[in-house]
Amino acid sequence: MQYAILIYANEGFxxxxxxxxxxxxxxxxxxxxxxxxxKGTLGAVAKLMETSAAMxxxxxxxxxxxxxxxxxETKEQLLGLYILECASMDDAIEQxxxxxxxxxAYEVRPIGWGGGTIAEEDEAN
Numbered sequence: 001m002q003y004a005i006l007i008y009a010n011e012g013f014x015x016x017x018x019x020x021x022x023x024x025x026x027x028x029x030x031x032x033x034x035x036x037x038x039k040g041t042l043g044a045v046a047k048l049m050e051t052s053a054a055m056x057x058x059x060x061x062x063x064x065x066x067x068x069x070x071x072x073e074t075k076e077q078l079l080g081l082y083i084l085e086c087a088s089m090d091d092a093i094e095q096x097x098x099x100x101x102x103x104x105a106y107e108v109r110p111i112g113w114g115g116g117t118i119a120e121e122d123e124a125n
Contacts, residue, residue, distance in 0.1 A: 003092035009104035025100035043083025
């Protein structure tokens with residue numbers, strides 16, 4: 001099953017770290033990517049742009065609105081994600097623990113469908 005590891009932190013926090021701490025944190029990311037790349041269990045990896053670049057599409061009444069900014073205002077924003085093939089939630093949590101701790105929070109969530117269209121997923125099930 002695939003699991004998403006969602007990376008949350010305050011925008012700009014990473015960039016304010018000393019360069020050696022940034023380098024050490026990125027080493028964790030490179031190691032996890034290399035490990036799962038070799039096993040063929042690495043899905044999408046993305047660093048998202050700042051929330052100021054985000055747009056929200058939302059239906060309100062009969063209209064569809066396009067709004068500047070992220071869906072919800074929170075202290076921490078979603079900054080990036082991994083999609084990994086893992087044997088279980090426990091395994092996915094262990095993978096998230098390999099990422100730099102204290103720099104961001106990591107939400108681990110199973111993926112209901114992905115890698116194709118919803119119709120393709122329905123046909124496979």
